[in-house]
Amino acid sequence: MIKLVKNRKEKGKELSKFFCQTVADLMDHDDKLVFLDADLASPSGSTIIEKSHPDKFINVGIAEANMVGIAAGLSIEGFKPFIHSFAPFASRRVFDQIYLSGAYAKSTINIYGSDPGFTVGPNGGTHTSFEDVALYRTIPDAVIVDVADTTQLESAIRQAASEPGIKYIRLNRKAVRNVYEPGSEFTFGKGVVVKEGKDVLVITAGQILSDALDAAEELEAKGVSVEVVDIYTTKPLDVELILSRVKGKKALVTFENHSIIGGLGSAVAEVLAEHNVNIVFKRHGVTDRFGQVGTPDFLQAEYNLTGKDLVKTIEALL
Amino acid sequence: MNKNKNLKLLAAKIRLDILEMLMHRGYGHLGGSMSVCELFAVLYGKHLNVDPKNPGKEDRDMVVLSKGHAGPAWYSALAEMGYFPKEVLLTLNDGGTILPSHPDRNLTPGVDATTGSLGQGTSIAAGIATGQKYKGKNAYTYMIVGDGELNEGQCWEAFMYIAQNKLNNCIVIIDDNKRQLDGYTKDIMNPFDLKVKMESFGFKTLRVDGGDVDAIDEAITELKKVKDQAVCIVLDTIKGQGIKYFEDLFSNHSVKFNNDEINAASEKAVKELKAFIAKEEAK
Ligand SMILES: Cc1ncc(C[n+]2csc(CCOP(=O)(O)OP(=O)(O)O)c2C)c(N)n1
Ligand SMILES: [Mg+2]
Numbered sequence: 202m203i204k205l206v207k208n209r210k211e212k213g214k215e216l217s218k219f220f221c222q223t224v225a226d227l228m229d230h231d232d233k234l235v236f237l238d239a240d241l242a243s244p245s246g247s248t249i250i251e252k253s254h255p256d257k258f259i260n261v262g263i264a265e266a267n268m269v270g271i272a273a274g275l276s277i278e279g280f281k282p283f284i285h286s287f288a289p290f291a292s293r294r295v296f297d298q299i300y301l302s303g304a305y306a307k308s309t310i311n312i313y314g315s316d317p318g319f320t321v322g323p324n325g326g327t328h329t330s331f332e333d334v335a336l337y338r339t340i341p342d343a344v345i346v347d348v349a350d351t352t353q354l355e356s357a358i359r360q361a362a363s364e365p366g367i368k369y370i371r372l373n374r375k376a377v378r379n380v381y382e383p384g385s386e387f388t389f390g391k392g393v394v395v396k397e398g399k400d401v402l403v404i405t406a407g408q409i410l411s412d413a414l415d416a417a418e419e420l421e422a423k424g425v426s427v428e429v430v431d432i433y434t435t436k437p438l439d440v441e442l443i444l445s446r447v448k449g450k451k452a453l454v455t456f457e458n459h460s461i462i463g464g465l466g467s468a469v470a471e472v473l474a475e476h477n478v479n480i481v482f483k484r485h486g487v488t489d490r491f492g493q494v495g496t497p498d499f500l501q502a503e504y505n506l507t508g509k510d511l512v513k514t515i516e517a518l519l
Numbered sequence: 520m521n522k523n524k525n526l527k528l529l530a531a532k533i534r535l536d537i538l539e540m541l542m543h544r545g546y547g548h549l550g551g552s553m554s555v556c557e558l559f560a561v562l563y564g565k566h567l568n569v570d571p572k573n574p575g576k577e578d579r580d581m582v583v584l585s586k587g588h589a590g591p592a593w594y595s596a597l598a599e600m601g602y603f604p605k606e607v608l609l610t611l612n613d614g615g616t617i618l619p620s621h622p623d624r625n626l627t628p629g630v631d632a633t634t635g636s637l638g639q640g641t642s643i644a645a646g647i648a649t650g651q652k653y654k655g656k657n658a659y660t661y662m663i664v665g666d667g668e669l670n671e672g673q674c675w676e677a678f679m680y681i682a683q684n685k686l687n688n689c690i691v692i693i694d695d696n697k698r699q700l701d702g703y704t705k706d707i708m709n710p711f712d713l714k715v716k717m718e719s720f721g722f723k724t725l726r727v728d729g730g731d732v733d734a735i736d737e738a739i740t741e742l743k744k745v746k747d748q749a750v751c752i753v754l755d756t757i758k759g760q761g762i763k764y765f766e767d768l769f770s771n772h773s774v775k776f777n778n779d780e781i782n783a784a785s786e787k788a789v790k791e792l793k794a795f796i797a798k799e800e801a802k
Contacts (some may be wrong), residue, residue, distance in 0.1 A: 211614055240701050240708075244700075260701060260707050261708070262667065262707050262708030263670040263671055263700075264708070271554075282669055323546075323620050325620045325621055325635065326619065326623065327623075328621070328635065328636030423693035492613050494620055495615070
């Protein structure tokens with residue numbers, strides 16, 4: 202069951218601490234869970250796990266590739282590792298280790314990639330990941346979750362902890378606005394129609410779901426009816442939902458905190474093309490650019506990822 | 520006693536600039552910036568063949584700050600040398616700034632290597648040093664690498680390459696401040712004896728007090744004489760160096776200036792540094 206919150210202005214819990222508290226709680230009942238961090242335990246919140254389950258917490262130091270390999274080895278021994286680093290280091294930096302030692306060898310690794318896209322803020326260009334989803338999409342059977350809020354994160358962690366394979370979960374470390382009522386449950390591969398509408402379909406994922414809903418409200422007031430779908434996992438992609446919801450719409454816009462190359466926009470474009478869906482279509486995301494330094498708010502505006510920017514895109518299409 | 524009075528003064532100015540920059544910003548990588556103030560003072564005050572008026576000068580010496588998060592220390596040194604006005608320091612991390620948290624060779628005059636993803640700068644430095652040799656330049660590359668950063672295997676790949684190729688012009692400087700982000704290196708990934716380690720990798724290695732400008736100066740001078748071997752300085756430093764309060768603060772990697780205690784300690788340190796600078800300049 203999925204329910205929406207009444208007050209979308211309210212923020213949930215700090216996602217970093219919530220992530221690690223959720224894993225710590227699962228660890229109480231599952232001795233196969235292990236958490237690895239790479240000298241980022243204080244930023245990731247995993248000091249919580251270090252305290253509550255010291256024997257199942259490993260700080261490998263600043264050695265992300267090594268961490269992935271160790272996780273792969275733990276998986277061979279039957280353990281279910283969660284690992285953390287900043288999103289670019291949990292994707293780009295360790296891609297071959299994830300690909301081979303992890304996915305190809307059919308190992309289980311749950312990856313917590315923090316501060317993706319504009320949420321990087323002052324850590325700047327070197328720490329920015331606008332391509333992590335694209336990378337993980339090329340890995341057979343990988344699951345990619347772009348976390349919309351606290352409730353969805355909890356559901357994602359529970360499913361990740363209970364299933365084999367490679368799961369990449371990208372999220373802001375800070376608190377983000379609530380969309381879903383606590384207790385709502387999500388399933389990998391199943392998107393959610395968050396708001397129904399007649400004219401335009403917006404498909405999005407991650408915390409900018411809230412911005413998409415803002416945009417939909419603003420457009421509604423102007424007489425444009427916008428449907429908003431939270432695709433939840435960019436992979437596996439809910440193709441059925443996309444094909445059914447696109448029917449009868451005038452336009453489709455994908456909205457992502459990621460490059461338009463290789464991410465959600467590309468994934469949806471592939472579906473449309475292969476199913477001969479003819480619709481006005483726009484990928485709204487980061488347009489082939491590198492990251493830079495600034496506050497998250499500055500960066501969100503700089504890369505045109507605010508709700509207002511989405512409104513402009515949709516108005517230009519109609 | 521102190522041969523390099525001017526270098527001590529420069530180190531104090533760099534330290535003050537860092538503190539004021541981070542206080543202005545409200546947060547920042549304090550610990551690892553403070554531990555390299557003396558090093559930057561010796562490099563820019565004495566050893567580097569560079570020209571602030573012409574940052575792209577041919578045959579210049581290069582600095583690669585592989586522990587890129589110490590950018591504020593480098594920016595302070597560059598500002599003190601006149602690469603850009605000191606007011607620019609206060610734009611650290613602003614949207615559109617030329618001073619991002621981590622160094623960017625396409626943004627900042629005097630910055631020749633883009634770093635921030637730990638480990639990568641070590642290989643870049645090795646490549647620059649190789650290029651300098653190819654061109655027959657008589658130029659040096661100073662690689663500054665963190666002790667925590669050494670957790671990254673890439674550092675050791677670079678070291679093997681530098682030693683194999685006897686890149687004596689690539690001066691490897693390890694900031695041994697005994698701490699990384701989550702705490703003490705010995706508790707997270709023990710580096711054991713770094714001097715012995717580097718020696719076993721083929722480096723002529725000196726271990727010196729990283730808070731002592733004379734000692735750093737002498738070590739660099741001595742290593743510049745080495746002709747057919749890789750060279751390394753293990754800088755014995757303190758994370759947060761030079762400001763007692765921050766040296767003692769456990770979580771001093773990235774500091775938020777968001778409580779009275781920290782703000783009072785910072786104000787006090789600013790006053791003391793200013794007084795020291797005034798006294799030295801009056802001499
Ligand atoms: C590849 C990579 N992983 C993680 C980080 C995050 N990070 C930045 S600084 C730091 C600790 C660095 O410790 P050390 O090298 O000892 O630097 P210092 O003590 O001088 O600050 C970490 C983990 C990073 N910048 N790059
Ligand atoms: Mg250190």
